[in-house]
Amino acid sequence: MADKTxxxxxxxxxxxxxxxxxxxxxxxxxxxxxxAEFHQLKRRRKTAMSSxxxxxxxxxxxxxxxRENRWTWGDTPAPWKGEMTNVEL
Amino acid sequence: MWNYEKRLQCPVSIKKxxxxxxxxxxxxxxxxxxxxxxxxxxxxQRYSMPYNDVGGLLTDIxxxxxxxxxxxxxxxxxxxxxxxxxxxxxxxxDAYYIDHATGVWPQxxxxxxxxxxxxxSKGDVFADLVEDMAAEQKARATYENILRVLDDDDxxxxxxxxxxxxxxxxxxxxxxxxxxxxxxxxxxxxxxxPEFDKQMMPSQ
Numbered sequence: 001m002a003d004k005t006x007x008x009x010x011x012x013x014x015x016x017x018x019x020x021x022x023x024x025x026x027x028x029x030x031x032x033x034x035x036a037e038f039h040q041l042k043r044r045r046k047t048a049m050s051s052x053x054x055x056x057x058x059x060x061x062x063x064x065x066x067r068e069n070r071w072t073w074g075d076t077p078a079p080w081k082g083e084m085t086n087v088e089l
Numbered sequence: 090m091w092n093y094e095k096r097l098q099c100p101v102s103i104k105k106x107x108x109x110x111x112x113x114x115x116x117x118x119x120x121x122x123x124x125x126x127x128x129x130x131x132x133x134q135r136y137s138m139p140y141n142d143v144g145g146l147l148t149d150i151x152x153x154x155x156x157x158x159x160x161x162x163x164x165x166x167x168x169x170x171x172x173x174x175x176x177x178x179x180x181x182x183d184a185y186y187i188d189h190a191t192g193v194w195p196q197x198x199x200x201x202x203x204x205x206x207x208x209x210s211k212g213d214v215f216a217d218l219v220e221d222m223a224a225e226q227k228a229r230a231t232y233e234n235i236l237r238v239l240d241d242d243d244x245x246x247x248x249x250x251x252x253x254x255x256x257x258x259x260x261x262x263x264x265x266x267x268x269x270x271x272x273x274x275x276x277x278x279x280x281x282x283p284e285f286d287k288q289m290m291p292s293q
Contacts, residue, residue: 080163
């Protein structure tokens with residue numbers, strides 16, 4: 001089984017880098033290096049999101065109930081409760 | 090439209106309750122330079138923005154601000170969830186408690202409710218972008234005021250993150266403003282509004 005904290009860290013890191021790069025690319029659309037980095041991060045995030053959803057619970061509704069016949073979207077802890085204690089950004 | 094991702098942009102995990110701290114941090118939810126007014130400002134301004142890429146930037150930053158108000162609300166919630174009646178009597182939090190118990194409601198730390206008069210959507214690209222840059226500076230200054238009176242690292246960490254984002258957004262809005270200027274008719278050196286007076290926008 002994959003390590004939950006490690007996967008979450010990967011999701012938080014890549015997602016934040018993608019957020020930040022998106023704003024940068026909005027004002028620097030011709031920066032090839034930033035664009036290459038964006039693509040690489042996008043791949044990493046996709047892999048981590050999909051592994052996390054398979055092993056634990058869905059973070060987006062797209063992946064809810066993929067493997068089960070019951071509604072799993074409600075299994076995900078509320079983000080504002082502070083349960084992701086070991087995740088650092 | 091929007092899709093929800095069930096996680097915060099930056100984790101918030103606070104071990105020590107403190108209603109007093111919640112009472113002043115709530116200003117960054119519903120106060121004059123808070124995240125709610127930031128998101129509503131950018132998401133409102135984008136409709137009449139005459140440049141597609143600047144409208145896109147307003148959407149992306151406005152969306153990030155929604156994630157920021159969620160972090161602020163998570164901080165307020167975790168600082169107050171499960172407090173005792175005696176703790177609710179804490180000076181500063183007592184008045185809030187009477188109206189909302191530990192519910193999260195958008196107000197300034199001084200008790201003034203959130204109001205749309207805190208931001209503008211002027212329909213003028215220069216007025217709007219300059220306001221956006223000022224708004225980011227005011228929010229940064231508020232986060233610095235908060236950091237000066239905070240000593241709990243669990244609360245400081247997400248606040249430091251939010252402060253840094255204000256700096257980045259200010260930078261991006263500044264770039265958008267320069268970009269808009271470069272697209273004006275060369276005779277439009279007093280920045281007549283290309284958003285309404287479309288003839289001032291020769292490059293489109």
